[in-house]
Amino acid sequence: MQVQSYFSSLDNIDGELATLNLGPTHPATHGIFQNVLKMDGEKIVSGEPTIGYIHRAFEKLAERRPYNQITPITDRLNYCSSPINNMGWHMTVEKLIGCELPKRAQYMRIIIMELSRIADHLVCNSVIGVDTGALTGFTYMFQERERIYDLFEEVCGSRLTTNIGRIGGMERDFTPAFHAKLKDFLKTFPPRFEEFCGLLERNRIFMDRCIGAGPITAEMAMAYGFTGPNLRAAGVDYDVRVMSPYSSYEDFDFIIPVGVNGDTYDRFMVRQEEIRQSLKIINDAYNNLPEGPYHADVPEFYLPDKPDVYTKMEALIYHFKVVMQETPIPVGEVYHCVEGGNGELGFYLISDGGRTPYRLHFRRPCFIYYQAYPEMIKGAMLSDAILTMSSMNVIAGELDA
Amino acid sequence: MESEQILGRLAETMPGAVTAHDTAMDGILNIHTTREQLYPLLQTLRDDAQLGFNFLTSLCAIHYPENAGQELGMIYHLHNWTKNVRIRVKIYFPKEDAHVPTICTLWPSANWQERQEYDFFGVVFTGHPDLRRILNVDDMDVFPMRKEYRLEDGTRTDKDDRFFGRDGHEGRSFD
Numbered sequence: 001m002q003v004q005s006y007f008s009s010l011d012n013i014d015g016e017l018a019t020l021n022l023g024p025t026h027p028a029t030h031g032i033f034q035n036v037l038k039m040d041g042e043k044i045v046s047g048e049p050t051i052g053y054i055h056r057a058f059e060k061l062a063e064r065r066p067y068n069q070i071t072p073i074t075d076r077l078n079y080c081s082s083p084i085n086n087m088g089w090h091m092t093v094e095k096l097i098g099c100e101l102p103k104r105a106q107y108m109r110i111i112i113m114e115l116s117r118i119a120d121h122l123v124c125n126s127v128i129g130v131d132t133g134a135l136t137g138f139t140y141m142f143q144e145r146e147r148i149y150d151l152f153e154e155v156c157g158s159r160l161t162t163n164i165g166r167i168g169g170m171e172r173d174f175t176p177a178f179h180a181k182l183k184d185f186l187k188t189f190p191p192r193f194e195e196f197c198g199l200l201e202r203n204r205i206f207m208d209r210c211i212g213a214g215p216i217t218a219e220m221a222m223a224y225g226f227t228g229p230n231l232r233a234a235g236v237d238y239d240v241r242v243m244s245p246y247s248s249y250e251d252f253d254f255i256i257p258v259g260v261n262g263d264t265y266d267r268f269m270v271r272q273e274e275i276r277q278s279l280k281i282i283n284d285a286y287n288n289l290p291e292g293p294y295h296a297d298v299p300e301f302y303l304p305d306k307p308d309v310y311t312k313m314e315a316l317i318y319h320f321k322v323v324m325q326e327t328p329i330p331v332g333e334v335y336h337c338v339e340g341g342n343g344e345l346g347f348y349l350i351s352d353g354g355r356t357p358y359r360l361h362f363r364r365p366c367f368i369y370y371q372a373y374p375e376m377i378k379g380a381m382l383s384d385a386i387l388t389m390s391s392m393n394v395i396a397g398e399l400d401a
Numbered sequence: 402m403e404s405e406q407i408l409g410r411l412a413e414t415m416p417g418a419v420t421a422h423d424t425a426m427d428g429i430l431n432i433h434t435t436r437e438q439l440y441p442l443l444q445t446l447r448d449d450a451q452l453g454f455n456f457l458t459s460l461c462a463i464h465y466p467e468n469a470g471q472e473l474g475m476i477y478h479l480h481n482w483t484k485n486v487r488i489r490v491k492i493y494f495p496k497e498d499a500h501v502p503t504i505c506t507l508w509p510s511a512n513w514q515e516r517q518e519y520d521f522f523g524v525v526f527t528g529h530p531d532l533r534r535i536l537n538v539d540d541m542d543v544f545p546m547r548k549e550y551r552l553e554d555g556t557r558t559d560k561d562d563r564f565f566g567r568d569g570h571e572g573r574s575f576d
Contacts, residue, residue: 052536059521060546095427225457225510243485332426335478335487337458346459348478361461363478368459371513400536 017045020382024053028386030127031396035373035385042381047374051367055400062360066325067093068167068301070360075161077364078398081120081341082162083112083152088338091246092347093167095334099298103290105169106248110285111182112155112164113247113338114278119148120341121229121271121278124393128268129200131390132209137199144192147185154178168302169295186283197272210265214376214388221262224372227365228343230392233270234262240339252281264384264391300327325355342366342393366398402484404430410451411442418442429478431489439475439492440502446479446488447507454479454488457508460515462522464496464547472496473524477504503529521546 023034032053038045058073065073074085087109094101101109122145126138149159154177156164165171174182200206216226221234231238239256241249257273259266295302299318308315321327331353337346346363369392377385404422407430411419418441421433434442446454458478466472471493479488492501503526504511515526516535523544526532534541543550 052538055536057545222456223509225508238482243482330426334425334427335429335458335489336427344458346478348459348461348476350463359461359463361459363459367513367517368510371510 022385024050028131028389030390031394031399033394033396033399037382037385039382042383044377044380044382044385047377047385049370049373051370052400054396058362058401059360062357064356066355067329067357068322068325070357071165071167072161072163075163076397077362077401078120078341078345078366078395079160080123080393080395081116082160083116083164084338084340085345086162086164087113087247088336088340088345089347090165090167091338092334092336092349093301094296095336096330096332096349096351097167097298097301098330099168099296099301101169101247101296102292102294103248104292105294105296107285107289108170108174108294109165109247110249110252111282111289112152114282114285115148115151117278117339117341118275119145120393121275124341124390125200125268125271125275126196127390128210128264128387129206131387132206134200134203134206137196140192141196144189147181147189151178151181151185154181166295166302168298169293173294182282182286186279186286190279193275201269201272207265209384209387210268210391211263212261213264213384214380214391215261215263216372216376217262220372220375221369224375225368226343226372227369228340229270229274230262230267230369231343232257233259233266235260240337240344244337246336246338252284254281264387267391327355329353329355337363340365340398342395342398343369362401364398364401366394367401370394370399402481402486407452407486407488408432410449411445414445414449415442418445425489429487429489431491433491433493436492436494436501439490440504440507443477443479443490443504443507446490452481453483454481454486456480456482457504457510458487460504460511460518462518462524462546464522464549465493466548468493470495473499473522475501475518475524499524500527501525502527505529520544523547 018039020037020039021034022037023029024032034050036048061073062070071086071089074089075082077085122141126141129137152162152164153159154175156162156171216234218234218236221231222236227238235258237256237258242256254277257270259270301322303322304315304318309319329351331351333350335346335348337344343365344363345365348361349357350359352358373389376388404424408419408422418434418438419432420435423431425431446452458480460475460477463474463476464472473496474491474493477490501524503515513535515529516532518524519526519532520534520537521544
């Protein structure tokens with residue numbers, strides 16, 4: 001409102017407004033979504049986002065898929081941090097079937113989830129750098145992200161759309177190669193990350209571009225359903241890992257960084273600090289990794305060892321039942337949320353006892369907070385709008401589901 | 402804040418608004434209400450100092466074709482951040498009269514979420530400032546998440562849902 005009145009007091013530059021189509025495919029949007037902007041010179045009068053360009057009907061698909069086949073769908077929500085989505089989904093089903101995981105499995109999940117949070121934030125933050133004209137940090141940080149993907153590859157065989165873990169635990173234990181690569185990562189990543197910090201955090205040009213770009217107040221952020229780093233940048237310390245701990249997050253001591261102004265710089269700095277906190281959590285979890293099984297004893301949902309299938313009757317029966325989805329599912333409804341890369345990623349699952357969910361609703365943080373974008377860029381320069389968008393880390397996959 | 406406290410406070414401030422309640426298996430209190438009471442109830446839940454459900458986590462529609470006269474429903478998830486309590490508010494209404502008051506004025510975050518549920522279930526949110534389809538194409542003339550459309554080849558017999566707690570919607574004939 002204030003911005004609007006400020007703006008309307010200015011004279012039009014050449015007496016007419018122009019309509020600018022930003023997207024659907026535009027290098028600066030980092031994804032497929034369109035903004036129809038009304039421009040007065042280089043100032044934005046109003047913006048109208050249209051989304052849905054990569055809508056893939058996940059909620060409908062999920063109603064026709066057995067529980068273990070929904071995991072690959074969740075990969076494609078926020079594809080920068082697929083493992084968090086996968087595990088959020090697994091935990092939802094585990095809540096429904098009442099399955100408690102052994103500590104080792106929970107700690108293994110935490111290590112994977114925090115690695116993917118680092119990967120997610122690295123992409124977002126280095127892209128903020130790119131959009132302010134600093135490509136170098138991006139090229140360095142993408143190498144680090146590749147190393148995180150190497151770690152995922154050791155755990156599940158794939159890199160981007162991971163399908164990592166299973167209902168009831170992890171699909172396999174950490175391999176020796178994973179241990180070696182993780183130790184190497186934990187040793188060599190922090191100094192390289194600090195180099196990246198040194199490039200940007202106190203960089204005069206970067207700060208001038210970011211400070212004050214696309215600010216949002218804490219009240220507005222809450223009203224618009226912000227969660228995750230974008231909300232914390234506005235000064236609200238809401239973090240699902242602390243509010244409703246899952247997967248033994250209550251065992252770990254970490255700080256929730258918060259910002260003050262809710263602008264691009266605060267969002268950048270909150271993510272920077274979250275990367276450091278994630279590293280701390282990974283170190284703690286890895287150094288205290290409990291011994292024991294890496295999955296719970298839920299043969300109705302967790303596939304038996306393949307050699308057992310060939311030699312043991314019981315394993316063969318369960319293998320058949322899991323593959324053919326012939327397991328009775330409890331009737332009921334559960335809501336489970338995890339702290340995704342972008343905030344509270346919620347799964348609202350309604351089961352009627354059938355082999356597929358009766359209804360599965362995804363609370364996608366991107367979809368909810370992106371609607372504040374026109375408000376945030378009103379009266380701003382076009383280049384600030386681009387920066388604001390990349391600092392909100394809008395991921396088209398999560399936006400459109 | 403216990404469920405009894407929430408229900409007691411609601412009985413004080415809005416007598417008769419809660420038509421039924423239960424606790425879901427995840428421990429979240431479900432309260433059912435009517436369409437007429439929905440908006441004032443949500444407003445009370447948000448604004449009452451003792452209740453304080455300040456955050457709209459999500460809202461979603463649901464379709465139960467077998468419930469005659471109550472086919473469609475809306476489910477709202479609210480969250481009290483200071484006391485860390487969640488609550489679900491549910492309403493059901495007939496498919497032929499799929500109107501629900503918008504809650505955009507309470508939480509701006511409901512805007513796109515309501516558009517999404519309109520898009521997929523055809524729930525019309527009265528008073529919504531901009532009720533258009535959001536994820537599907539504009540000229541689509543069906544509401545695809547309603548359980549009205551056959552999804553797989555109807556001759557397929559290897560997955561007989563009648564043995565798995567489900568002999569209704571998915572297995573019924575569409576003609």
